[in-house]
Amino acid sequence: MKILFIGSRLYDDIDYYVRENGIESIITESNEDAINLDLPDQVFIVPRGMDSPKQIAISQNVDAVVPLIGIDPPLIEVAKMKEELEAETDIPVIAANVRAVRLTSDKIKTKEFYNEIGVPTPQYQILAKDDFESKLKMEFPVVLKQGQGQGGKDIKVAESLDDVKEYFEEFDHALCEKFIEGSEISIEVLGYNGEYVPLSPIYKGETTLEGIHPLNKIKTAPCLVEGLDNNLVQRTAYKVAKNLGSDGIFEMDFMFSKDEQQLYAIEVNTRPNGTRYLTTATCGVNSLCELVNMAAGKFSIKDIQDKLEYYYATEIPIGHYKGPDLNDPLKSFKNNDWVVHGPEGYQRITIRADSKEQLDRYVEDLI
Structure with missing residues (x-):
């Protein structure tokens, strides 16, 4: 099997998985100095935009395209390319469609969408x-x-x-x-061909008047918030994804007001996201690897359910990591109880353990 990946920045998260599954990998990248260009089997440096990746997908006769883009601005062009390529060829593009991107990339349209489908929002x-x-x-x-x-x-x-x-x-x-005073919650939902599965809800801390940046917060999982039913988070996330009717990764942000005992939907991201390491640490499902499974025709809810594990995990901003060396693959929990990620100077460490007590000991030893 041959897969075209668009963008190299996130590719080191899944290179090991691509190789384990015997997949031939091609990357298109617009920055010739980008990281991870030494990892795939082939690299094409291309102009910005989706015209060149589309043509390379056709000329290289790939079996699927997986965009690895973690920022919002290119998503609408990716979505248009998806619809064009899938209409013209048999090549699937594992990404959100135009409707889903337009609804979720504009916070006002997202609010209107929540109201239309009956999901509470502030x-x-x-x-x-x-x-x-x-x-x-x-x-x-x-x-x-x-x-x-x-x-x-x-x-x-x-x-x-x-x-x-x-x-x-x-x-x-x-x-x-x-302004909702309460707990910030995130959850990833995976979707493909009409199947949707919500993963583990993540606790991102309490809301603050200071508006602390998400990267500077300590996050934990499983989400243990007094009065909050995690099943409600998962059901609501499923409802949102089902009504978006698209493919790939959805990261959804919620607020839970303890005073009102109300869960509020805030926004949706249709791309790889910053909570994916914590999700993987907690439940054993790597959303980026699942994009590869979608491309390979191996994605199913039953498969996800069979993979589910149950750990305690936390993610802490550390700036510069100076602890023990990690085992290969470096960004996988396959052979590690912690993973370091993020650019130098802004690194974070995600740690998992079998119990809350063991997690506390790990944190004390590593930080």
Whole structure:
């Protein structure tokens, strides 16, 4: 089997799995100095955009295409390429379709989508720079966001009208959302050919007025939040994915208000995400490897259920890792109880153990 992977930055996460399964690998990459270009069987340096990957997929007669893109801006072009290539050839592209990307890449459209399918989401309104003072009807604090953006970019928790005025010094419009005091939850859902399976919910900490960046938070799993039913998180995530009706990885963010005893949907990402290591550590299912299984026609809910394991895990920002050497493959829990990931200076360590007590000991020994 031959698979074309678009983008090299995440490829070292799955190189071992591709080789184990005897798959011939090709990568297209627009940056000739990108990492991991020494790993696949073939590399093509191409212009930005999806025209060249599409043509290479056809000319190299690949069996499937797996985009490994962890940022939002290229996703709509990937989705268009998917629909074109699948319409013109028998080559599947393991990625979200145009409808799903358009709904999830714009936070306002995502809100409207939640309302249409009956999934609770925080109260919101759209504000404009020229009349926000007269139109703002929500009590403080509120969260101000732009329609596009990821990783906390362009988000501000406003506690007063002066904070809102300051935000509009930079922007002309904003999504204004009720600030939910409670727990931040993420969950990955895998989907292909109409089958969807939610994995383990991840606890990402409590909401803060300071708006701490997600990369600077300590995360844990399984999600153990008083009053929260994890089955509800999984059922809600399944409902969202089913209504999106697309393929690949979905990462969904939720808030759980302890005061209201209410789970709120916040946003969806249709790409590989930052919680994937913690998910793998907790339940034994690697979402990127599952993209390879989708490409190979081996993805099924039963297979996922057979793989499920149960560990305690945590992810901690460490900056520079200086601990013991890891076993190969370095970014896999196959032969390791911890994995180090992220760029130098911004590294994180994800650790797993059979019990909460054992996990605490690991953390004490390693950090």
